Amino acid sequence: MRFFLYLFLAMTVISSCSQKSEAEKIIDKAILAHGGMQFEKVRVSFDFRDRYYEIFKSSEAFEYLRQFTDSTGLVRDVLNNSGFVRTVNGTQVELEEKWVKAYSNSVNSVAYFAFLPYGLNDPAVFKTYLGESEIEDQKYHLVKVTFSEDGGGEDFEDEFLYWINQDTYLTDYLAYSYLTEGGGVRFRKVSNRHEIEGLVLQDYENYKPKVKGASLEEMEDLFKAGELELLSDILLENVKVETIR
Numbered sequence: 500m501r502f503f504l505y506l507f508l509a510m511t512v513i514s515s516c517s518q519k520s521e522a523e524k525i526i527d528k529a530i531l532a533h534g535g536m537q538f539e540k541v542r543v544s545f546d547f548r549d550r551y552y553e554i555f556k557s558s559e560a561f562e563y564l565r566q567f568t569d570s571t572g573l574v575r576d577v578l579n580n581s582g583f584v585r586t587v588n589g590t591q592v593e594l595e596e597k598w599v600k601a602y603s604n605s606v607n608s609v610a611y612f613a614f615l616p617y618g619l620n621d622p623a624v625f626k627t628y629l630g631e632s633e634i635e636d637q638k639y640h641l642v643k644v645t646f647s648e649d650g651g652g653e654d655f656e657d658e659f660l661y662w663i664n665q666d667t668y669l670t671d672y673l674a675y676s677y678l679t680e681g682g683g684v685r686f687r688k689v690s691n692r693h694e695i696e697g698l699v700l701q702d703y704e705n706y707k708p709k710v711k712g713a714s715l716e717e718m719e720d721l722f723k724a725g726e727l728e729l730l731s732d733i734l735l736e737n738v739k740v741e742t743i744r
Contacts, residue, residue, distance in 0.1 A: 522626035525640045525663055529616045532668035534698035538617040541696060541742055545735040547609060554610045555743070556617070563610045578606045613700060613735060616661065616670055623647045623655070631665075632719060634672060638665045658715055669699065674718040684708060686718045686727055696740040703733040 519527070539557040546552070553564040562579040572588040583603045585592045594602070611618065619626065629641040639662040646655040662672035674686040687703040706727035713721060721727050 520626065520628065522628040522642045523620075525628065525642055525668075526616060526619050526626055526661075528668040529661070529663045529670055530619065532699070533616055533670070537697045538614060541698065541740050543613070543698070543700070543738070543740055545613070545700075545738045547613075547733075547735055552606075552609060552613070554613060556610065556614060561610075563606050565606050565609070576602055576606055578603050612733070615673070615701075619644060619661075629660075632662060634662060634719065634723065637671070639663055639671070640665060660715060660718070662719075670701070672719075672722075673703075674715055676715040684713055684715050684718060685730070686722055687733065688722075690732065691734075693735060693738045695738060696742065698740060700735055700738060702735055704729055705731045705733050 542553055542555045544551070544553045550565055550567040552566075553562075555562045560580050562577065564578075565576040567574055575586045577584050577586075583599050583606075585594060585602065618624075623646050625645045625647065627643045627645075629643055632639045632641045642661045642663060644659040644661065646657065648655050657675055657677045659673060659675045661670050663669070664671050669689075669692075671689050672687065674684065676682070676684045684707070686706040688706070689701045690704045691702040693700040693702075706722065707730045708718070708721055709726050709728050718727070
């Protein structure tokens with residue numbers, strides 16, 4: 500009887516794996532290439548645009564810290580499963596809900612992009628395989644990512660495209676559309692990689708279209724045609740990885 504139980508469980512696992520879509524399989528490989536489950540065993544710190552960040556994220560919990568100094572003193576923002584807290588010089592600050600939401604989104608955005616593609620297997624993420632593509636003589640798998648309203652966060656209507664290298668399964672390019680602050684589209688090209696303790700974290704060149712009204716699906720062609728304008732550099736500096744035991 501126990502043999503048949505084991506056989507049933509094994510067949511269930513195999514069936515579950517075989518039911519994964521092509522997009523899901525590719526994202527699995529991309530996450531593994533960037534560090535896989537190692538992301539859940541570390542706390543990553545870095546400087547970004549003159550602000551200090553610490554990021555911990557797992558399937559059950561997360562904690563993001565941002566710290567900087569301004570005219571009010573030492574500002575420390577902490578976003579975790581319990582919510583958002585800002586302190587100034589060690590004293591908690593009471594904030595209006597709109598600022599709690601704004602600061603939370605700001606901290607979460609930095610953490611999200613820094614850890615990509617980890618997180619793309621969250622339940623609220625929908626993945627669609629759009630086929631093969633080629634940029635600068637390298638072949639890619641092109642995957643589109645959208646989000647459900649339930650669990651997709653404040654920006655659940657954002658859409659992403661990921662160009663995943665067919666040889667390395669690293670994400671060399673990404674593009675996204677967003678609705679906040681009037682909306683728009685962006686295209687990012689990897690400019691540098693930080694390979695530390697089995698993790699691959701990336702810096703980007705951040706581009707915008709030269710003309711208004713460009714769609715997310717046009718970004719690859721616009722990049723190839725030189726119709727994108729370099730807007731900024733997304734650089735993680737002084738990157739450190741601390742293993743959590």
